[in-house]
Amino acid sequence: MTSGLRTERIAVLGETWEGWLCAAFLARLLGRMTQVVVVPTPQDAGAPPALASLPSMRGLHDAMGLDEHDLARACEGTFRLGTLHEREAGRSFVVPFGAPGPSLEGAAFHQHWLRLKVQGDEGGFEPHWLGAVLARSGRFLPQAEVEGLPLPEYGLHLSGAAYAKFMQRAALHYGAKRAARLAQALPGNDDRIDALRLEDGADLRADLYLDCTGTAPDAAAGWHDAGAAPALAWSEDSTQPNLSATRMRLEEDAEDILIPLAGRSIRLRSGGPGGEGRLGWQARSWRGNLVAIGAAACRLPPLEMPQMRIAQIGIEALRGLLPNGADQRVEREEFNRVTSEAYARLADFQRLHRILAGRAAQPAPDDPLARKIEQFESRGRVVTYDGESFDQDSHLAVMLGHGLMPRRYDPLTETVPAGEARSRLKQHRRAVLRAAETAQDQGEVARILHAPRRRSAGGGR
Amino acid sequence: MSGMHENARARDGVREVSIIGGGTAGWMTAAALARLIAPLGVKVRLIESDAIGTVGVGEATLPHIRFFNERLGIDEAEFMAATQATIKLGIEFRGWGREGDSYIHPFGDYGREAGGVAFHQLWRRLHAEGKAGRICDYSLPVVMAEQDRFAPPAADPRSVMSSFSYAYQMDATLYARFLRAFAEGLGVERVEGRIVDAALVPDTDHVDHVILEDGRRIGGDLFVDCSGFRGLLIEGALKAGYEDWSDVLPCDRAVAVPCDSAGPPSPYTRATARKAGWQWRIPLQHRLGNGYVYCSDHIGDQEAADDLLSCLDAAPQAEPRFLRFRTGRRRRQWVGNTVALGLSAGFLEPLESTSIYLIQAGITTLVELFPEGPVDPLDAAEFDRVMALEYERVRDFLVLHYFATERDDSPFWDRVRTMAIPDSLSHKMELFRRRGSVVQYKDGLFLEPSWLAVYLGQRVVPEGHDPLADRMPLDKAERYLAELRSQIRRTVDALPRHEDFLKRHCPAAAA
Ligand SMILES: Cc1cc2nc3c(=O)[nH]c(=O)nc-3n(C[C@H](O)[C@H](O)[C@H](O)COP(=O)(O)OP(=O)(O)OC[C@H]3O[C@@H](n4cnc5c(N)ncnc54)[C@H](O)[C@@H]3O)c2cc1C
Numbered sequence: 002m003t004s005g006l007r008t009e010r011i012a013v014l015g016e017t018w019e020g021w022l023c024a025a026f027l028a029r030l031l032g033r034m035t036q037v038v039v040v041p042t043p044q045d046a047g048a049p050p051a052l053a054s055l056p057s058m059r060g061l062h063d064a065m066g067l068d069e070h071d072l073a074r075a076c077e078g079t080f081r082l083g084t085l086h087e088r089e090a091g092r093s094f095v096v097p098f099g100a101p102g103p104s105l106e107g108a109a110f111h112q113h114w115l116r117l118k119v120q121g122d123e124g125g126f127e128p129h130w131l132g133a134v135l136a137r138s139g140r141f142l143p144q145a146e147v148e149g150l151p152l153p154e155y156g157l158h159l160s161g162a163a164y165a166k167f168m169q170r171a172a173l174h175y176g177a178k179r180a181a182r183l184a185q186a187l188p189g190n191d192d193r194i195d196a197l198r199l200e201d202g203a204d205l206r207a208d209l210y211l212d213c214t215g216t217a218p219d220a221a222a223g224w225h226d227a228g229a230a231p232a233l234a235w236s237e238d239s240t241q242p243n244l245s246a247t248r249m250r251l252e253e254d255a256e257d258i259l260i261p262l263a264g265r266s267i268r269l270r271s272g273g274p275g276g277e278g279r280l281g282w283q284a285r286s287w288r289g290n291l292v293a294i295g296a297a298a299c300r301l302p303p304l305e306m307p308q309m310r311i312a313q314i315g316i317e318a319l320r321g322l323l324p325n326g327a328d329q330r331v332e333r334e335e336f337n338r339v340t341s342e343a344y345a346r347l348a349d350f351q352r353l354h355r356i357l358a359g360r361a362a363q364p365a366p367d368d369p370l371a372r373k374i375e376q377f378e379s380r381g382r383v384v385t386y387d388g389e390s391f392d393q394d395s396h397l398a399v400m401l402g403h404g405l406m407p408r409r410y411d412p413l414t415e416t417v418p419a420g421e422a423r424s425r426l427k428q429h430r431r432a433v434l435r436a437a438e439t440a441q442d443q444g445e446v447a448r449i450l451h452a453p454r455r456r457s458a459g460g461g462r
Numbered sequence: 463m464s465g466m467h468e469n470a471r472a473r474d475g476v477r478e479v480s481i482i483g484g485g486t487a488g489w490m491t492a493a494a495l496a497r498l499i500a501p502l503g504v505k506v507r508l509i510e511s512d513a514i515g516t517v518g519v520g521e522a523t524l525p526h527i528r529f530f531n532e533r534l535g536i537d538e539a540e541f542m543a544a545t546q547a548t549i550k551l552g553i554e555f556r557g558w559g560r561e562g563d564s565y566i567h568p569f570g571d572y573g574r575e576a577g578g579v580a581f582h583q584l585w586r587r588l589h590a591e592g593k594a595g596r597i598c599d600y601s602l603p604v605v606m607a608e609q610d611r612f613a614p615p616a617a618d619p620r621s622v623m624s625s626f627s628y629a630y631q632m633d634a635t636l637y638a639r640f641l642r643a644f645a646e647g648l649g650v651e652r653v654e655g656r657i658v659d660a661a662l663v664p665d666t667d668h669v670d671h672v673i674l675e676d677g678r679r680i681g682g683d684l685f686v687d688c689s690g691f692r693g694l695l696i697e698g699a700l701k702a703g704y705e706d707w708s709d710v711l712p713c714d715r716a717v718a719v720p721c722d723s724a725g726p727p728s729p730y731t732r733a734t735a736r737k738a739g740w741q742w743r744i745p746l747q748h749r750l751g752n753g754y755v756y757c758s759d760h761i762g763d764q765e766a767a768d769d770l771l772s773c774l775d776a777a778p779q780a781e782p783r784f785l786r787f788r789t790g791r792r793r794r795q796w797v798g799n800t801v802a803l804g805l806s807a808g809f810l811e812p813l814e815s816t817s818i819y820l821i822q823a824g825i826t827t828l829v830e831l832f833p834e835g836p837v838d839p840l841d842a843a844e845f846d847r848v849m850a851l852e853y854e855r856v857r858d859f860l861v862l863h864y865f866a867t868e869r870d871d872s873p874f875w876d877r878v879r880t881m882a883i884p885d886s887l888s889h890k891m892e893l894f895r896r897r898g899s900v901v902q903y904k905d906g907l908f909l910e911p912s913w914l915a916v917y918l919g920q921r922v923v924p925e926g927h928d929p930l931a932d933r934m935p936l937d938k939a940e941r942y943l944a945e946l947r948s949q950i951r952r953t954v955d956a957l958p959r960h961e962d963f964l965k966r967h968c969p970a971a972a973a
Contacts, residue, residue: 030930032933034933064578107498107533320930321899322899325928331893331895332893335899372843375840375844376840376844379841382830385904409835411830412499412832412834413498415501
């Protein structure tokens, strides 16, 4: 291909954690082919005190050649096995990552439990789910083989400021540049940016501009509105109840979230009036030659900590659609289709929580969420669609966790004699217990991981 | 606790399933329900009429059928011997992009991803510079098919022998017979007789019973309509409605005729584009299945039959059979207590051998949603959602074969080349043309390699490629491709011939 069709330069607007993440990713991915320049802007949002990732984020970090242990070490990180949802009257449930157990005779694992449960002689589901047990007990099992159990997956809890700094170092190490601050974006034809005028007077031209400022334009055309943004109050908390789980409490009209970092916790209260801007997402987050990624594209409440996932959605979509010429229409349309679908599913997942907690209206019959609830309620069947961030297992955990009990179980479970099913589940629980016992306490893991050490070789320059 | 348990109560609901029709759909359903649902105390019965007969032409399948058979506990060698089956590694398309063109759509991958970029993107970059062979040379199943060789795939993902899957080419009538024996062995009751009427529970869309010619009435708590094109219950009694897709898939007839084999059977099906449609050729152990699928606006029945007969490999074994159909989908495939499976649920021409797969998908979904209690309309809606997605995604893939052509040698090809296509397809094509990217989805039959096969095989050439493919140094990429290609060639050279595999594994009795 001739260089005329190449993307010579990508300008990342916003010296934010998302901006540096994009820059690091693209600089690493594109190497010498494309220059990546980060341009600070006056609108740049500060890094949130804490971030949390899903297990799928590891793919992105891997692609950058970053080891998640190094990342955790550099960012006060802990390993996130799931979310602990505290409900009223001391009740709580865990939404872990990964699967609980293998299917049996054509019926999903949880259906076998459900069958015994409705017959009245079975306890809760959680003891069957190694990920949940680890998350609740503050343990971590990096990658041991555990007899016949699906391996628990994990994300990270990270300090937002440290993560931004880490990504900045990585980006610069991989060859990205930092330019002077933005004075003004110079518009061209058809929604396009012609150039960026910088405070040092220079004009910076790029083939593609990424909006990573973290601020979404209020009510721009194509904005899918999801209500007024709640007020966010961050604070530091010295309590360290459990390093393996994000703790989340749904209150009357607030969410109270505790994110455990190594050595301290970050508390986020979200709710009430006084929030900035609106919640929602851009149905067309790529317009002209400007692609919005992260909070500039989609802003959702902090339930299940979606911020990193939102950035990940945009970055991964862009990765598959990096333009190879000036005409970006086709890439743009596909990007907008894929990302708006993913944002909608992510917002739905949060709404599912709220509906089941009795804090949001029941879905209308033609709402895609209605199908998920109906099918689970009726027969424990988990429905998911294209573009989901959370898989069937996460849906299962949320629905069971909120106490949505299916009216029936899958009849195929009955091809296993009840006695055998009972002893299989018992065996499974025992295996979970044994595995949990061999797992390390995450306090211990953190002490070793974050012990002062001589300069590490990993993690950029 | 007892309040929420509906399963026990439910047993008073569906205790009897009546399957209407004993074609491929009927007996597949009967066998699956006998194996999976009957053990729960549900009685399964099938009603068919010898006088009416079956379509009986579904001969080529997709790899999914292996999992169907496996789940039922059917032994592969026994099944293959009983149905005169051969191995199918893909479909050869002749004359689709242009007259004289040929490509194989394989059940397997092209190459291996390298350096974080899809193989075909790397290939596209080198190919544009004249430094790569045909994309087919990097597909193990294509090379196996071309050389008539076969051995089962390996489980070890590091082995190149794990890069493909396979299906069967079989005698559908024998398959139905095989499944009938299987199902009857598991206690399915077979009722012979012609249904003349169906009675609904008054003021509902629930079928109460069907009435046979001799006056017998046969009830059921759940009816599965496998009565073929006529859709005896789903349309006849329940008026589900039909969504007609002939604007994008205008073929509406077929003529079929078996002929003698002319040499060892090849491990692939052939679909040859013709003036007013296309012709299939499906090698079985004992014969070749042939047929011409055509559009009646552009060719007459007699001419089509003459055309077909004039290009058989060997002597015909029977008189040509004519079939009529209308492409589309029943608007609702589950109404009240009736579920439609097979031709009664919809029809998509056999270009990619999808009908038996769609039957299977319907059965799987029915089993998942099996109504033990009173039938829940929400389950019916869910069934329709799942199946609608399946049908629509297959439709788009079939339309691509007609639309992606340069042929202008007949009014038929002019028509399909210039027709308006669904948006869901045009955006996929546009993305591929632009940069060789294939739109991904979670639920749907045809995955990236299939779309690639047809795009590239039918001259939908990407203008550019993913810029990430430019990262690997040119000479390194060239070596990588060359090594892959010779590894595939070496592997295939060492495999047994397809006919020898059949002789050893599953020889059928002489017909
Ligand atoms: C030209 C052509 C080629 C095809 N090629 C392939 C292929 O290669 N691969 C593939 O997967 N699929 C193919 N198919 C599709 C495949 O043939 C069908 O999906 C399959 O045969 C299922 O048919 P069926 O059982 O639904 O209906 P049928 O075979 O029509 O069976 C209908 C049954 O209903 C019974 N019945 C109907 N009315 C009554 C009544 N009033 N009373 C009692 N019984 C009744 C009949 O006796 C019969 O048993 C092809 C189809 C056509 C038309």
